[in-house]
Amino acid sequence: MKQIFAIFLLLCLILGGCTEDLAPAEREFFAMDTVINVKIWGDETALDAVYDLISADSALFSTYNDTSDIAKLNQDAFLVVRNETAELLQLAIHYSHETAGAFDPTVYPYIKSWRSANDAPPELTHLSDRIGFDKLVLDGNTASLKDRAMIDLGAITKGYCAQRAIDELIHRKVETAIISLGGNVQTLGSKPDGTAWAVGIANPEKPSEAITVVRFHGSMALVTSGTYQRYYEWNGKKYHHILDPQTGYPVENNLASVTVLCQDGTMADAFSTALFVMGYEKAIEFWQARKDFEVIFITKDGSIHATEGAAPLLTDCEFSIIQRIKTS
Numbered sequence: 001m002k003q004i005f006a007i008f009l010l011l012c013l014i015l016g017g018c019t020e021d022l023a024p025a026e027r028e029f030f031a032m033d034t035v036i037n038v039k040i041w042g043d044e045t046a047l048d049a050v051y052d053l054i055s056a057d058s059a060l061f062s063t064y065n066d067t068s069d070i071a072k073l074n075q076d077a078f079l080v081v082r083n084e085t086a087e088l089l090q091l092a093i094h095y096s097h098e099t100a101g102a103f104d105p106t107v108y109p110y111i112k113s114w115r116s117a118n119d120a121p122p123e124l125t126h127l128s129d130r131i132g133f134d135k136l137v138l139d140g141n142t143a144s145l146k147d148r149a150m151i152d153l154g155a156i157t158k159g160y161c162a163q164r165a166i167d168e169l170i171h172r173k174v175e176t177a178i179i180s181l182g183g184n185v186q187t188l189g190s191k192p193d194g195t196a197w198a199v200g201i202a203n204p205e206k207p208s209e210a211i212t213v214v215r216f217h218g219s220m221a222l223v224t225s226g227t228y229q230r231y232y233e234w235n236g237k238k239y240h241h242i243l244d245p246q247t248g249y250p251v252e253n254n255l256a257s258v259t260v261l262c263q264d265g266t267m268a269d270a271f272s273t274a275l276f277v278m279g280y281e282k283a284i285e286f287w288q289a290r291k292d293f294e295v296i297f298i299t300k301d302g303s304i305h306a307t308e309g310a311a312p313l314l315t316d317c318e319f320s321i322i323q324r325i326k327t328s
């Protein structure tokens with residue numbers, strides 16, 4: 001099997017105008033398969049707290065770590081989990097319902113098959129009885145899995161960890177920070193020098209470059225799900241990592257990436273994955289019905305489609321490639 005693994009960072013640009021006094025304290029480390037960058041204006045010691053929190057959380061939720069709560073739950077189908085895990089599982093169940101199963105953490109048997117496939121894409125139909133978010137049951141801190149189901153929380157873990165880190169910073173009275181975890185960026189407050197946050201959205205065709213830059217002031221979570229972030233390749237054909245829970249195969253539609261902007265990191269992460277699975281039309285219907293988040297779609301033809309609240313924030317691209325999605 002030729003497995004190509006690629007993670008490209010959502011470009012995080014903090015632009016211009018910083019004087020020495022206004023420069024942030026910064027820490028970079030590796031967790032959850034990605035480079036994590038944290039910048040804090042103010043109490044520098046909060047960097048240690050964020051590092052400790054993200055390191056501990058990611059170890060608790062990883063399916064790669066045999067001693068994690070999630071790995072043990074998958075193995076025994078029953079576990080009394082820690083409070084953080086219970087909260088994340090509760091959110092996973094919540095967003096599975098909200099998205100009618102487009103986000104579904106029980107796709108893990110499919111993911112395992114993809115990971116262990118050798119010369120060709122795996123045969124998956126025999127696994128379908130084990131899939132379905134109703135098989136994950138949480139009662140207080142007691143989690144159980146029915147019908148040999150197994151879960152993977154990779155589609156929301158980074159968003160949840162970013163949100164927990166931001167909550168910790170708020171608790172420590174930090175007013176301004178930015179956390180970047182691969183395709184997830186979350187800001188707290190506005191930059192002291194008055195300039196806007198500037199977060200690049202990766203160009204799916206050339207992920208080290210930004211196709212557009214989102215500029216805004218204040219707190220926001222921005223999470224991108226894209227076909228280019230991770231994929232397998234056999235005989236020149238790419239199979240990306242966002243799976244249709246109905247089939248276990250990569251979702252095929254006209255989307256190359258979906259970026260969700262909202263106030264909550266976990267919600268942005270769950271929705272970016274789910275909206276990708278829904279596809280463009282259903283995702284817009286979902287947005288129309290809620291309006292508590294904004295979306296930027298990059299379609300395979302390289303055009304940018306942005307909801308009404310997101311479109312005015314887009315800079316550094318030709319205006320003509322932006323399609324504005326209006327309220328119905």
Ligand code: AMP
Binds near residue numbers: 225
């Ligand atoms: P993200 O990059 O946040 O869109 O999450 C994608 C990751 O979540 C994949 O690498 C899988 O581990 C997992 N995953 C894939 N498809 C789904 C799905 N439909 N629902 C929930 N998790 C998924």
Ligand code: MG
Binds near residue numbers: 154155223225270272
């Ligand atoms: Mg996600």
